[in-house]
Amino acid sequence: MSLNKLFFMDYVNTFIKSVFIENMIFAYFLGMCSYLAISKTVKSAVGLGVAVIFVLVVSVPVCYMLENYVLKAGALAWLSPDFATVDLSFLSFIMYIATIATITQLVEMVVEKYAPALYQTLGIFLPLIAVNCSILGGALFMQEREYATLGEATVFGFGSGVGWFLAIVALSAIREKIRYSNIPAPLRGLGITFIITGLMAIAFMSFMGIAI
Amino acid sequence: MNYKSDVMSTGTVTTPVKTKAPGEGLFSAKNRKLIYDPLNDNNPITVQVLGICSALAVTVKMKPSIVMAISVVVVCACSNLIISMIRNSIPNRVRIIVQLTVVAGMVIIVDQFLKAFVFDVSKQLSVFVGLIITNCIIMGRLEAYAMSNKPWPSFLDGIGNGLGYGLILIIVSIVRELFGSGELMGTRIIPESVYDMGYFNNSLVIMPPMALIIVGVIIWIQRSRNRKLIESK
Numbered sequence A: 001m002s003l004n005k006l007f008f009m010d011y012v013n014t015f016i017k018s019v020f021i022e023n024m025i026f027a028y029f030l031g032m033c034s035y036l037a038i039s040k041t042v043k044s045a046v047g048l049g050v051a052v053i054f055v056l057v058v059s060v061p062v063c064y065m066l067e068n069y070v071l072k073a074g075a076l077a078w079l080s081p082d083f084a085t086v087d088l089s090f091l092s093f094i095m096y097i098a099t100i101a102t103i104t105q106l107v108e109m110v111v112e113k114y115a116p117a118l119y120q121t122l123g124i125f126l127p128l129i130a131v132n133c134s135i136l137g138g139a140l141f142m143q144e145r146e147y148a149t150l151g152e153a154t155v156f157g158f159g160s161g162v163g164w165f166l167a168i169v170a171l172s173a174i175r176e177k178i179r180y181s182n183i184p185a186p187l188r189g190l191g192i193t194f195i196i197t198g199l200m201a202i203a204f205m206s207f208m209g210i211a212i
Numbered sequence B: 001m002n003y004k005s006d007v008m009s010t011g012t013v014t015t016p017v018k019t020k021a022p023g024e025g026l027f028s029a030k031n032r033k034l035i036y037d038p039l040n041d042n043n044p045i046t047v048q049v050l051g052i053c054s055a056l057a058v059t060v061k062m063k064p065s066i067v068m069a070i071s072v073v074v075v076c077a078c079s080n081l082i083i084s085m086i087r088n089s090i091p092n093r094v095r096i097i098v099q100l101t102v103v104a105g106m107v108i109i110v111d112q113f114l115k116a117f118v119f120d121v122s123k124q125l126s127v128f129v130g131l132i133i134t135n136c137i138i139m140g141r142l143e144a145y146a147m148s149n150k151p152w153p154s155f156l157d158g159i160g161n162g163l164g165y166g167l168i169l170i171i172v173s174i175v176r177e178l179f180g181s182g183e184l185m186g187t188r189i190i191p192e193s194v195y196d197m198g199y200f201n202n203s204l205v206i207m208p209p210m211a212l213i214i215v216g217v218i219i220w221i222q223r224s225r226n227r228k229l230i231e232s233k
Helices: A002-021 A032-037 A042-071 A081-085 A089-114 A116-125 A127-131 A133-145 A150-178 A190-207 B002-023 B029-039 B053-057 B062-089 B092-117 B119-125 B136-144 B151-181 B192-196 B208-225
Strands: none
Touching: A002 A150, A002 A190, A032 A127, A032 A150, A032 A190, A042 A089, A042 A116, A042 A127, A042 A133, A042 A150, A089 A116, A089 A127, A089 A133, A089 B092, A127 A133, A127 B092, A127 B136, A133 A150, A150 A190, A190 B208, B029 B151, B053 B208, B062 B092, B062 B119, B062 B136, B062 B151, B092 B119, B092 B136, B136 B151, B151 B208
């Protein structure tokens, strides 16, 4: 009972940490390109955000299993003791990106089938989730931080996705309002978006230094 | 069938480079434009909005940003060249996976090279070397240029866009290192006497959000000098 509770607290901590303190956008600037390009309206931002959450939730655990049962030094020992010295970690980039590309393809097919309107809005940026840095970034951070269990890695993937989702929805809401204000012409569009993101990131910095 | 198209593509690929010399020099005005344009009017970061992701986290100090800039130039130029050479034999439906595989291969080479020769910088860059794979500049240029152009112009286009990216990276890192720690490339620029008079390093500049604001200001300066880049309302 108490052991279960302990595990549960671990998961909650990892979740909160990955949503707020180590937010993909505001702490690491990952997934910036689609973040800046798709944030013109709230509706499309929500669609892309949900797609990113889904891809992260599926791809991070898959990459975790790849890392621990195939790629890491000595990870192949379950196959036969002869493989205990094999270290395939230099292959991790290619393996991760192939996994992510496959899952993105899957999401694209599902969205095209069940939400054609959303499919039209997202356009080119749906396949581009494959090259959204936050997805590969999630996989690489998972590798670097060496999460102890599969569950924790999944929670981390979910939390990172939720953080990304919140960030893009917040920015798109601000951009919908800012259309009515009088911005200096050279700063219009991209320039002001950069500065807004910077200010939002400063606000998010108040979470920094909170040790959980 | 496949083999035949492969032979054909390599045939069309090698001949233009050889026969090009008399008609059009390797550094003709058109080819030079491929390098200069991304540095200014068509900058990948400030105009095309590509490759911002990894750009901002590595710019706290100048040294890692220079290493990052060189890595991106190498990866972008080489993968443009390779994709352009095999562009006629790539089936359209799987092109993204083929492109990613080529880019990932190049990035692995660069990553191993950095680990072997500049290990400390490689540690500082951590996951961001791997993230060159998903750097939109590289995919963007592959899609927009290398898939429909000959190898040599594609190679130059890769170098140009890599340099345009590197330029912004280095400008941002100069501002951040100078005001954040009073140094450039690790040597002290702002003398001790200034600190004695009550000057402080601005620790906000080292924080990641300031990188975004600096890029925003660069865009502002660039667009007020070059009015045709201004976005319509």
